Amino acid sequence: MGQVMYSVEEVKQLIAQGRKLLLAGDEKLLRQLPPGDWIGGTIPYFMTDEGGTCSREKIYVSELPSYVLKTEITIYDEETIPKVYSDTPDHGFSVIIIPAKSNTHLSFALNAPNYEGFAIHPLVGWISGFHLDDLGRGKAMVFSGAGPEALAEGAVVMHVTLPRNKVADIGIINIFEQGEGDNITFGSDGFSAKATYINGRKRNLGEYISEKHLDKRLPLVADYCGAMINTSFQEGDDREEGVRFYAPVFSGLRYRHAKPVEDPVGRFAALMPADVGDQILFSCNCILNYLYCELEGKQTEITGPATFGEIAYQLLNQTMVYLRIVDLSFER
Amino acid sequence: MNVPPASDPRWSDIVSGKEMPDFGFLAVRILVGTIGRKLAKDQSGANLEKCTRELREFFAQNADLPPVQEDLKKIFG
DSSP: OOOOOOOHHHHHHHTTTTEEEEEOOOOHHHHTTOOOSEEEEOEEEEETTEEEESSSSSSSEOOTTTTOOOEEEEEOOOTTGGTTTTOOOEEEEEEEETTTTSSHHHHHHHGGGGTTTTSSSSSEEEEOOGGGGGGTTTOEEEEEETTTTHHHHEEEEEEEOOOOTTEEEEEEEEOOBOOOSOOEESSSEEEEEEEEETEEEEEHHHHHHHHHHTTTOOOOEEEEEEEEEEEEOOOOOOHOEEEEEEEOOOTTOOOBBBBBOSOOHHHHHHHHTTGGGGGGEEEEEEEHHHHHHTOOOOOOOEEEEEEOOOEEEEEESSSSEEEOOOOOOHHH | OOOOOOTTTHHHHTTTOOOOOOOOSSHHHHHHHHHHHHHHHHOOHHHHHHHHHHHHHHHHHTTTTEEEEHHHHHOOO
């Protein structure tokens, strides 16, 4: 993919040249950047050509190609985020970054599928975070280059218009699939659940997890018409507080605990679609994949920030997401 | 590419889960999966109609995309 990690001075030069940029990096680096056509979010973990790495000194840069016709940076909050799909250009895509644990994050996670125009146009992005050494005191931020402005609450979106011969295509690489175990369903939507239905029978989910010795590093997986969508477990006292998740579980879906993955890096490589490498404009992978699959120092072909949540139309967990641009004149 | 009107019963066959082709486009899969979840919560005729319109609108807005055309063929041949 070429160079992806840049120093602050190098990014300043790119901004001064009028480049359109999607940035990921430590807060103290992003705060040094001048106004320009960029959006960014905080995270110090990255997949690079050299492998997974943690850096508070460099910024991950995804540059939009010069053929992009127009960009527009919009800031949303909890009240206005329902407009995000209908604001996406008719011919283009939008990139969204939301700070972890913000009200906008929680609202988007629970309600996005009910927003007007859900999934009609491509929306890709990620949940910003912080160094895991700062758990409990770290603050996830997003940045708009129009200003520039730093936000701990809200969402920053770059709406991008493409020429008619180019289309945006979002893909996901999920190394997990449903296991052979019980069907798990929920009576209501939410980021936590105390009660669940195991093969239709009501149970305490924490007790069930303990009884079955379920590995909480493996997500629950729901089958969305062939697309496997993960919901990851958070740590905590499952029996007393209820089981907490990094994305909501939804009623009306049938989940199963994921099968273990023997060789995660090999699985990423095996699932990587052929011949898309040069077309990829933006990608991200989950911090939980980075940690649980021990990706530090290991290569996964696609590079990008390792994030606190991934967005491919809706919020995902433990999934690699990519956006590629397809030239229709070659496809037809 | 011609996108049949929402009144075509083949839309509601997809929305209700009566027919479930192996769709290839990620947005179609997520949308159909989400619609199935919404219908599991509310199986009224009004909701079925609303979900059918939502799915049809997706195909109408994306009918120029080759992978969406492929998925449309899986519904209508």
